[in-house]
Amino acid sequence: MFDDVLKEVEEKCREERIPMLGPEKAKFVANCVEKAKPSLIVECGTAIGYSGLWMLRVLKNIGHGRLITIEIDSNRAEQARTSFKNAGVDDLVDSRIGDAQKILKSITDPVDFLLLDNNFDNYFPCFQAIESQLTNPATVLADNVGIGADAMADYLEHVRSHYESETHWFDINLPWVKKDAIEVSIYRR
Numbered sequence: 001m002f003d004d005v006l007k008e009v010e011e012k013c014r015e016e017r018i019p020m021l022g023p024e025k026a027k028f029v030a031n032c033v034e035k036a037k038p039s040l041i042v043e044c045g046t047a048i049g050y051s052g053l054w055m056l057r058v059l060k061n062i063g064h065g066r067l068i069t070i071e072i073d074s075n076r077a078e079q080a081r082t083s084f085k086n087a088g089v090d091d092l093v094d095s096r097i098g099d100a101q102k103i104l105k106s107i108t109d110p111v112d113f114l115l116l117d118n119n120f121d122n123y124f125p126c127f128q129a130i131e132s133q134l135t136n137p138a139t140v141l142a143d144n145v146g147i148g149a150d151a152m153a154d155y156l157e158h159v160r161s162h163y164e165s166e167t168h169w170f171d172i173n174l175p176w177v178k179k180d181a182i183e184v185s186i187y188r189r
């Protein structure tokens with residue numbers, strides 16, 4: 001059941017050119033979640049739930065942790081909610097609709113895993129909006145740091161100069177991009 005939902009979501013993203021991590025980067029993100037075993041993941045940019053499904057599968061398998069995922073497009077967020085329910089992981093996810101920068105400020109629980117995957121120029125404002133809730137240490141992932149480097153230069157300069165931070169490149173088989181990178185930073189106070 002879970003695999004069927006994930007397959008449907010991936011196909012829909014490819015057909016309708018809805019942005020998603022794609023399997024190459026999603027496997028990497030899932031491995032990062034498995035390694036970190038987070039109590040609370042926050043994701044900026046749900047789209048229709050592709051990356052969310054990959055992370056929720058890990059949380060379900062390890063029996064620990066939950067996800068708050070934020071999407072500004074209500075239609076996409078509703079589709080993601082339906083997929084989370086159909087995949088049987090809706091009890092592990094809180095899907096919020098609105099501007100990530102604003103919604104992040106309402107999160108009061110400690111956040112030990114952050115995935116930035118919304119509009120590129122919002123990465124640094126989003127990081128700053130949730131920084132007070134980040135645990136010490138916290139795992140912070142930023143997608144599209146290859147194709148979006150210019151628009152998120154402030155964010156990249158900050159994490160690379162303040163924290164242990166690595167850029168991981170991927171060959172990707174998506175209709176709209178063939179090579180991109182994810183930045184993994186270990187936030188420490």
Ligand SMILES: C[S@@+](CC[C@H](N)C(=O)[O-])C[C@H]1O[C@@H](n2cnc3c(N)ncnc32)[C@H](O)[C@@H]1O
Pocket residue numbers: 019020021022044045046047048049050051052070071072073076098099100101117118119122
């Ligand atoms: C790259 S897609 C997310 C892909 C998703 N993480 C996945 O891999 O399946 C970026 C999403 O961020 C959303 N977005 C853009 N600006 C946003 C904002 N300020 N707050 C929340 N979501 C935003 C877009 O509507 C879009 O659906």
